[in-house]
Amino acid sequence: MLTGRRYLLAFTPEQEAFAELIADACRVVWNTGLEQRRAYRRRGAFIGYVEQARQMAEAKKAFGWLTQAPSHTLQQTLRDLDKACRTHGTWKVRWRSKRRSAPSFRFPDPRQIVVERLSRGWGRVKLPKLGWARFRWSRTLGGQVRNATVVKDGGRWYISLCVEDGLAEAAPNGRPAVGVDRGVKVAVATSHGKMRDRRFVTPGETLRLKRLAQRLARQKKGSRRRAATRAKIARLNARIRHRRTDFVLWTADRLTRDHGLVVVEDLEVKSMTAAVKGTVEAPATNVRAKAGLNRAILAKGWGGLLTGLQHKARYNGSRIVRVPAAYTSQRCSACGAVDAKSRESQAIFACTSCAYIGNADVNAARNILAAGLAVTGRGDLAVGRSAKRRPPEVQAA
Template identity: 40%
Template sequence: MKRQRGHKARLCLTPAQALAAEEQGHAARAMWNLVHDWWTMLPEERRNLAAADTAIRQGRRDLPWLGVLPAQAAQAVLKTYFQAWKNCWEGRAQAPNFKGRSRSRMAVDIPQGRDLQIVRLNRRWGRMWAPKIGHLLFRWTKDLPVGKRADKENRVTGARLVKEADGWHVVFRVQSDVPGPAPHTGPTVGIDRGITKPLALSDGTFREHRPWLSSGEAERLRRLEKTKERGRRARKPGERNSRRLKRTYDQIARLRATAKRRAVDWQHKTTTEIAGMFSRVGVEDLAITHMVRSARGTVETPGRNVRQKAGLNRAIAAEAWGRTVTMLEYKSADRGGSVVKVPAPNTSRRCSACGFITPGSRETQARFVCKNPSCGFEANADTNAGRNIDHAAGQAVSGRGDFGIARSAKRQPPTQPHAA
């Protein structure tokens, strides 16, 4: 079967190459905004790809500064914009909007893989070609299907240059032909996601991590945040940010990028281990966007415990639960397993041994003791929730739907033995 994957590598650019890449990134953002204005001003019957392509070609002739963007990269901007509207029409995303200079990430597409001219120089470094920039060095951390190893089924189909807080990166689009996975024969597991215990498995084990930033880095981030707020208060309304304030913003962004990079690394390693061990992974179908909404309320009905809720929202966002599930889904599919999403209500309140929900069973945040006189099951509260998720995953057919019993039922006996 054909498999499409992305591979991200860090670029090592000279000052001239970095300047050229930034000019192309700004031109690509401006091209998006021009296409957006042109598209929204036209009547619906005149909106089509052919007319947009003609407008882009005319714009590149009329505006010389758009010429720094290669023609294929400009066409990629148009295709991406049109795909954004298709995603909106099909209900998968919101409508595309204007890209602000400070709120958008600079990116330049290289849609044709044959233009990249990828060569491995040594064990650590590779070289690629970027139109109107030249040969670029990148960190070689994964074997790519290039040279004699490349064919019609296994090749690099394109790339994108992306600027992040810690510098420029390249994301290769890699197509490979791999054999279909054999059915996974391992046990099943349920996973409860949380803050204190990031991942609690139904077999009684936990997957934990240290803080993403060391104590010194966290203190430095706190001081930079205070410096940023002082600079913002000193700035007059409508006045541009000073160079010092911009430098502070950049330092904060680099520290947060470091934390994210460590978090993604831990998630990749942990999900790879779980996908290799278990044939079926059950997770709660959480509406995370609703969970991290602010508690401020309105002027008429102000919210309560706003600061505490804000802290909880930051903790949930730092764990990136959705990204963990996304990684589990494609890694489990590659290994012949599956990920099943089950309804979240009562997974932490129901006893995983007898199936009853009795008041007061959740004695503390970390301890579950069943109050059913004929049961008395005791376990870690997160482990109990993981066991319930695993039981429900055996019956679930879709997320946020019923899985064989009524939602109002007070008892859900396990239908299969736990795979601990």
């Protein structure tokens, strides 16, 4: 199976400057290619990767700075753009901002990538035009390299190596099923009553982020001091993000290792965390409350947990099933009655039809598990009509 290995790079100042140049070139190629595709669409025409790659080769003659970047990275940028436009549509693909987008580029040819281990804690990788670059050997490579992606995160450069580990997908482990409810107070609650959560940011870091944001608002745009403040904020946010990633992957590994079926809600996290939009005639209301809810959802890593479950399930022999989220928090797991009044608070569920009282998140997780067992019992592979459902009886004429 294909899997990823991420390592911290130790670029020299010259390599770091050249990596920034490559990332800028890839960003310009992406934005120019996207604008060209949209211009073609406006007049009812189409342009694909082959034609754009040919035009880029001609553009190198007029813009010499394009020749400084490795050709494969620029071609891979156009391939990624082509895939994004075919998957999401030309008008939904986003621009790459110099200020907001993380600098990154990919080397797709494994024949041009050489990885060597230098010592117990260090290794080095040879990349086209960048030469040999040292990195922290934090884990074994464990496979054959297929491609390499270089990205800047929180002021530091990383390399992600896609490797073929030679392992087959694990057989079903035959262990019991579990329902998982994702929340904003507690990150993960299971149908067995276990709660998994972690504080990703300390009170001191929260205060420091607030003070840095105030300092940033008073500084002049384009100044060196403002750039230094933005770098400090980026390092703090990267530290918080790494803790969240560690938590969701650790949780996903435990859930898929201990259970043969993991049932989660089919949530559209992107839509749920969208900003409130209003018009002049009908201004948006509860904007601050919705913004706080969006931050709480994103802070718990809902999307990252689902991605981690799908990745870890391949190695642990588990199966991931998504079920509709409707009424899972309002339905009683004991009697099945649905009543919004049963949810007394964020933590307490007291059924209005029976005497059941319990944790609201655990109750929701049990409803999620019941829905997942019903889906798998009918033979469904997704949310939809069952292939094994009994056909309707023919009425007599």
